[in-house]
Amino acid sequence: MMKINFYLVWFMMMLISSFLLFYFGMLLNFKDFTIMLEFCLFSVNSMNVNYIxxxxxxxxxxxxxxxFISSMVIMYSYSYMGGLSNSSIRFLFLVVLFIISMVLMIISPNLVSIMLGWDGLGLVSYCLVIYYMSNNSYIAGLITCLTNRIGDVGLLICISWxxxxxxxxxIFYKEYFSDYLCFLIFISCFTSSAQIPFSCWLPAAxxxxxxxSSLVHSSTLVTxxxxxxxxxxxxLFFSKFLLFLSVMTMLFSSICANYEFDLKKIIALSTLSQLGLMMVSLILNMVDLSFLHLLTHAMFKSLLFLCSGIFIFYMNDNQDIRLMGSVCNCMPFTTSCFNISSLALCGIPFLSGFYSKDLIVESYSLLNMNTFIFIMFYMSLGLTSSYSIRLLYYSMIMNNKLMSMNIMFDNYSLMKLSIYFLTFFSVFFGCVQMWMINLDMEMSIMPFFLKIMTLLMVIMGLWFGIELFNFPFVLSMKFYFFNSKMWFLFSHSFYLYKMFYKIGLYSNNYIMMWGEYYGAMGLSYYLSKSSLFIQNLINNNIKMFMITFIILFLFFI
Structure with a gap:
């Protein structure tokens, strides 16, 4: 009996669907056309329940x-997760469930079905984070799941509102929404996109x-x-408070990435920085540019994760960059792909990330914003280059530390094939998408120095990253702990939790008293009293008959 290769089936289905949908999307963009498909699920009298x-x-x-990224991840997982074993098939179907939840969220203009997709993303991501079933995985899964649940509260209130x-x-009413409803939606999206103060779950996941990690933290859950x-x-979206939070997220995640030694956590913090950039461009009303950066970022960030996965796979499950030196000698192809995605992340000209980042920064420079936000914005750009060159230095240039190189080799496998395709798209996807959306028709006229300011900040960031290795440890160890532990953000949220818990406990006593008096306990008390009264009547029916007879007799007299 032939065993079906589920990995191959889902890979082919998703790859073909991806190319068809891209062609169809570009056709709709060219025609400036929108289609709404309405399905009547069921009809009761005059009420129709439709799905759009x-x-x-x-x-x-x-x-x-x-x-497309899902198809590459599925092909990669076939080698990474161990072929067609039972646990590997379970992993595949969890990933497929995750993708279906995301697709449900993407194509729906209805907030209720978006909520279904959103919940599906949260619950399946919990199952995927705890896949390895260790204590660390369980704690990380709980942090991920509970932080994303906070966003559900805002969405549920919006659904009721x-x-x-x-x-x-x-889609029909968004020009008429109240400011508070928009604010609730924003807070819900802040939890999913891990902005301050909800940033802790992203490195934990x-x-x-x-x-x-490649799928969740490049193109699905966080986006x-x-x-x-x-x-x-x-x-209605412009808010100086939300803008400040997003810019702070960009800066804080870039600084923390410069003091982190876990390979996957560095890439997660860089994702957080790019999400801050997307949020800033959305708050400043640059929707098309934010969408372009969303697409280009998905390509090169998934490639970055998959290349780091190959390093971890061949280095005996090691994720510490201090033990990773001279990888380029053993795995030149993977190292090349890794460096291309790092350069695209920095915004080096004519790679995928450059087209979106440069346009966002130039459009931002033309706005009437204050100097403080302006400096923070450019600092975060420079720090992105700084942690990228630090990653390059530790993994490629430093001498090998303590790790055996016997098991490292760069032979052909499905993992290499998937990163080859993603490297191709990381180079060309940005410019192709920009020309197709016609964003190259926008012209930004500014002074020469301001025009090359982005490139200067990237080069300065690269120089600062190289100089950072030569800094002696002059500062206190508390400073390094403060930055490597994400500014102790989780402990701050613990104090908030403690305060709300005490308030909740104090008010809960009063709620319970009212609830007992008017709720189930009070109802059961009156029911038992009335049933006892009726029981007494039934037991003493002759006495009651005589008493009522005497009362009626006296009344008639």
Whole structure:
């Protein structure tokens, strides 16, 4: 009996669907056309329950990118997770469930079905993070799941609130929404996109297998919030407080990445930095540029994760970059792909990341923003280059430390094939997408120095990253712990949790008293009293008959 190769089946299905959807999305963009498909699920009297799919170039293009990266991750996982074993097949179907939840969220203009997709993402990501079943995985899974649950509260309140607008199809009403409703949506998306103060779960979720990290932290779970904001976007979104939080997220994650030694956590913190950039561009009303950066970032970040997975795979499950020196001697092809994706992340000209990042920074420079935000914005750009060159130095240039090189080799495998395709798209996808969306028609006229400021900050970041190795440890160890532990953000949130818990416990006593008096306990008390009274009546029916007879007799007299 022939065993079906589920990995091959799902890989082919997703790859073909991805190319078809990309072609269809570009056609819709060219025609400036949107299709809405409505299905009647059931009808009761005059009430119809309909399900609507929104098919436009945004949903089609994003879905094609998600499916393409998913197909590459599935091909990569076949070698990485151990072929067709039972646990490997279970992993595959968890990944497929995750992708289906994301697709459900992408194509729906209805907030209720978006909530279903959002919940699916949260629950399946929990199952994927705890896949290795260690204590660290369980704790990381709980942090991931519970932080994302906070966002669900905002979405549920919005679903209840939107009943007053007449429908949950938000696409028709988004110009009329209240400021508070938009703020709730923003807070919900902040949890999913791990902005301050919800940043802790993103590095913690690195306990998942590397293919999961590549999928979850490049194009699905973390970008779900950004995509939802692109869909909900109207002019009410500008808020100086939210802008400050997003810029702080960019800066804080870049600084922390410069003091981290876990390979996957460094890449996770760089994802956090790019999510901050997308949020900033959304708040400043640059929706198309934010969407372009969302697509290009998905390509090179998934490649970065998959290359790091190959390093971990061949280095005996080691993730510490201090033990990784001279990898380029043994794995030149993987190292080349890794460096291409790092350069694309920095925004080096004519790679994929350059087209979106440069346009965002130039458009930002033309806005009337204050100097403080301006300096922080450019500092975060330089720090991105700094941690990229640090990663390059530790993994490629430093001498090998303590690790045996006998098991490292760069032979042909499905893992290498998947990173080859992603490298090709990491180089060309940005410019192709920019020309197809017609963003190259926008012209930014500014002074020469300001025009090359982005490139100067990237070069300065590279220089600063090289100089950082020569710094002696002059500062206190507390400073290094402070930066490597994400500014102790989790402990700050613990104090908040403690405060809310005490308030909740104090108010809970009063709620319980009211609940006991008017709720189930009070109801059961009165029911038992009334049943006893009726029981007494039934037991003493002759006495009652005589008493009522005497009372009636006296009344008639």
């Amino acid at each position: 799919l929104l098919v436009d170039y945004v949903s089609m293009t994003f879905m094609s990118v998600v499916l 939107m009943v007053s607008y007449g429908s949950w199809h938000f 690195m306990a998942a297998p590397t293919p999961v 779900a919030g950004v995509y939802l904001l692109i869909r909900f976007h109207n002019q």
